Amino acid sequence: MTTANTPKTTKTSEPGTPPAAAGARDAAARGPRALAWQRRRASAARFWAEYRRHRAGVVGLAALVLFALVALTAPWTVGSDVASVTDAPGRPLQGPSGQFPLGTDQFGRDLLGLVIWGSRVSLLVGLLAAVLSVAIGAVIGITAGHFRGWYATVIMRVTDWFLVMPTLVLAIALATVLSRSLGTVILAIGVTTWPTTARLVRAQTLAVESRPYIERAKALGGGHWHIMSRHVLPNVMPLILAQTTLIISSAILSEATLAFLGLGDPTIVSWGGLLQDAREAGAVSSGDWWYLVPPGIAIAVVALAFTLCGRAVEAVLNPRLGVAR
Amino acid sequence: MTAEATPSTVAGPDDTGPAGAGRTPRPRSTAAYLRYAAGKLAGAVVSLLAVLVTSFFLFRLIPGDPVKFMTGGRPVSAEQIAAYRREFGLDLPLWRQFTDYCGKALTGDLGTSYQFHVPVIDKISEALPNTLLLTGTAFVLYTALGIVLGTRAAWRHGGLGDRFHTGLALTLYSIPSFWLGLLLIIVLSVGVGPVPGLFPTGGMESGGETGFAHVVDVVHHMVLPVVTLVAVEYGQTLLVTRSALLDEMGGDYLTTARAKGLRDDLVRRRHAVPNALLPTVTLIFVNLGRTVAGVILVETVFSWPGLGGLFYQALSVPDLPLVQGLFFVFAAAVIVMNTLADLLYPLLDPRVGR
Numbered sequence: 001m002t003t004a005n006t007p008k009t010t011k012t013s014e015p016g017t018p019p020a021a022a023g024a025r026d027a028a029a030r031g032p033r034a035l036a037w038q039r040r041r042a043s044a045a046r047f048w049a050e051y052r053r054h055r056a057g058v059v060g061l062a063a064l065v066l067f068a069l070v071a072l073t074a075p076w077t078v079g080s081d082v083a084s085v086t087d088a089p090g091r092p093l094q095g096p097s098g099q100f101p102l103g104t105d106q107f108g109r110d111l112l113g114l115v116i117w118g119s120r121v122s123l124l125v126g127l128l129a130a131v132l133s134v135a136i137g138a139v140i141g142i143t144a145g146h147f148r149g150w151y152a153t154v155i156m157r158v159t160d161w162f163l164v165m166p167t168l169v170l171a172i173a174l175a176t177v178l179s180r181s182l183g184t185v186i187l188a189i190g191v192t193t194w195p196t197t198a199r200l201v202r203a204q205t206l207a208v209e210s211r212p213y214i215e216r217a218k219a220l221g222g223g224h225w226h227i228m229s230r231h232v233l234p235n236v237m238p239l240i241l242a243q244t245t246l247i248i249s250s251a252i253l254s255e256a257t258l259a260f261l262g263l264g265d266p267t268i269v270s271w272g273g274l275l276q277d278a279r280e281a282g283a284v285s286s287g288d289w290w291y292l293v294p295p296g297i298a299i300a301v302v303a304l305a306f307t308l309c310g311r312a313v314e315a316v317l318n319p320r321l322g323v324a325r
Numbered sequence: 326m327t328a329e330a331t332p333s334t335v336a337g338p339d340d341t342g343p344a345g346a347g348r349t350p351r352p353r354s355t356a357a358y359l360r361y362a363a364g365k366l367a368g369a370v371v372s373l374l375a376v377l378v379t380s381f382f383l384f385r386l387i388p389g390d391p392v393k394f395m396t397g398g399r400p401v402s403a404e405q406i407a408a409y410r411r412e413f414g415l416d417l418p419l420w421r422q423f424t425d426y427c428g429k430a431l432t433g434d435l436g437t438s439y440q441f442h443v444p445v446i447d448k449i450s451e452a453l454p455n456t457l458l459l460t461g462t463a464f465v466l467y468t469a470l471g472i473v474l475g476t477r478a479a480w481r482h483g484g485l486g487d488r489f490h491t492g493l494a495l496t497l498y499s500i501p502s503f504w505l506g507l508l509l510i511i512v513l514s515v516g517v518g519p520v521p522g523l524f525p526t527g528g529m530e531s532g533g534e535t536g537f538a539h540v541v542d543v544v545h546h547m548v549l550p551v552v553t554l555v556a557v558e559y560g561q562t563l564l565v566t567r568s569a570l571l572d573e574m575g576g577d578y579l580t581t582a583r584a585k586g587l588r589d590d591l592v593r594r595r596h597a598v599p600n601a602l603l604p605t606v607t608l609i610f611v612n613l614g615r616t617v618a619g620v621i622l623v624e625t626v627f628s629w630p631g632l633g634g635l636f637y638q639a640l641s642v643p644d645l646p647l648v649q650g651l652f653f654v655f656a657a658a659v660i661v662m663n664t665l666a667d668l669l670y671p672l673l674d675p676r677v678g679r
Contacts, residue, residue: 164663168618169655256501284507287515296504303499
């Protein structure tokens with residue numbers, strides 16, 4: 001591993017870093033594929049060394065790891081029967097106590113268990129919606145940057161149109177007309193949030209395609225697919241990753257919002273759905289703050305953690321952006 | 326205080342950065358601006374038509390018979406169903422419905438609400454002033470707060486104040502607006518423990534008051550919704566202003582301004598901030614879409630009698646003509662504001678649109 005040996009330098013090609021250089025030579029002897037992996041490992045190590053310097057980003061990452069562990073271990077710690085309405089363990093709407101640290105909901109279910117169980121849906125929807133959104137944005141951005149002419153003009157007009165649409169209103173409209181399910185929520189968020197990514201990726205694609213090595217690839221007979229997948233994609237990948245992290249945070253907020261408006265799947269426990277349950281159970285007018293606080297804090301912490309990570313990634317990849325200076 | 330006020334600096338010939346703003350003041354050409362404006366206006370009209378088409382077809386995707394929603398599951402005779410279908414024009418083929426819809430929409434008729442049995446446009450024009458009052462107040466407050474705090478944060482970046490305000494803005498930005506609203510209601514309206522309720526739980530007026538007392542009453546009802554909106558929205562403006570100003574801070578013209586002996590705060594107010602505000606202005610308008618979303622939730626939570634609250638009511642039925650009409654109004658509002666920003670921008674920044 002070259003991590004320990006490249007403390008401050010940002011370029012591995014410098015002669016002052018013998019292990020990396022030696023590794024590269026070994027790899028070169030083993031073939032181009034090994035060399036490529038060697039380089040990828042080195043740049044990942046460099047990335048991590050830079051990332052660690054952003055304290056907020058590290059805190060966000062730690063929070064995410066914690067939440068991911070909670071969500072992944074939920075089947076063993078709380079189990080799916082925590083969401084069952086029929087054999088609830090407590091009386092309805094009990095305040096926090098020793099037995100139920102966060103109290104119970106209107107069916108007598110344990111709120112702590114529900115918040116833990118709900119993390120699975122909120123994280124899953126956030127991740128999948130963000131992946132869908134970024135995938136659409138990346139494909140549109142790369143193709144619009146690669147193929148010029150009428151295709152790019154039309155597709156960018158469409159992107160601009162989506163860009164000015166109030167995203168949530170469009171997502172609400174989609175969730176209203178389609179059936180109530182997790183897939184609908186993911187689709188509604190995914191297909192309404194891609195335009196920013198498309199614009200960013202297109203700009204980056206244009207910058208990459210103006211470099212001489214693309215001309216060389218073309219001269220050697222590289223087709224559209226080869227250039228887009230082998231030359232452009234690896235170069236826009238860092239941007240795509242940063243964008244994904246930032247979009248997950250807004251996707252989680254959107255999911256909570258849609259569930260709160262009653263547009264999610266009513267049979268599935270999610271943080272937004274818990275807030276809607278709380279409101280319907282009259283927790284607001286009776287002042288049962290303990291019912292509302294935990295799901296909301298969970299949403300805020302996860303959204304904040306993803307935002308912090310996204311900003312740190314962005315700052316590492318593009319120091320000129322100045323987001324975290 | 327426009328960009329032209331920026332003192333020219335000795336910069337390299339290849340300097341294309343923002344610091345070069347106003348270095349070569351070209352004569353303003355009205356014809357060029359009009360051409361630019363015409364293009365933007367044409368684009369806006371196309372977008373509005375696209376929204377109109379979308380709003381029609383999107384809500385026709387819905388599975389099931391709209392008449393069922395209208396009758397709310399009550400048993401009705403076949404004649405009544407036929408009467409409903411005729412009343413709302415649902416017996417015509419889809420393309421006739423579409424041409425009727427477009428034709429009527431152009432004359433300001435957005436159909437009749439299934440739920441209230443009154444024209445959609447009446448419901449909207451009834452609720453619009455309330456939404457404008459709430460949103461307008463919040464918009465002015467959060468923009469001002471965001472710009473002031475963002476400027477301070479960037480000017481002393483890395484300091485304690487910067488870290489505090491940036492952190493707070495990011496945190497509030499990550500909070501769901503409806504949740505913050507509900508908490509504020511519990512703490513400040515319902516009251517927790519010894520704290521009595523200070524503000525009304527919702528609505529816009531208590532009724533019965535007239536004249537000045539009525540104004541005070543409405544303001545009293547407005548406090549919590551406005552605070553919620555400002556809290557969740559100001560962070561974005563703060564961050565945008567902050568990074569725009571940070572981009573300006575390396576500018577040579579600031580060194581020149583300092584070298585000629587200007588006080589720090591004059592350098593900030595007269596030189597750095599006006600330039601940094603340029604990108605901020607567009608982003609503020611682009612982000613209005615988020616504010617529309619915030620308004621829907623905040624109005625729902627506080628039972629504010631505006632467009633957002635109406636949207637929520639329409640969704641729960643679902644009252645298609647009303648949802649469709651509101652969808653059009655929300656999208657149109659954002660398009661119009663964006664176009665205004667586009668038209669305003671070249672007047673602020675001479676480098677654009679020439």
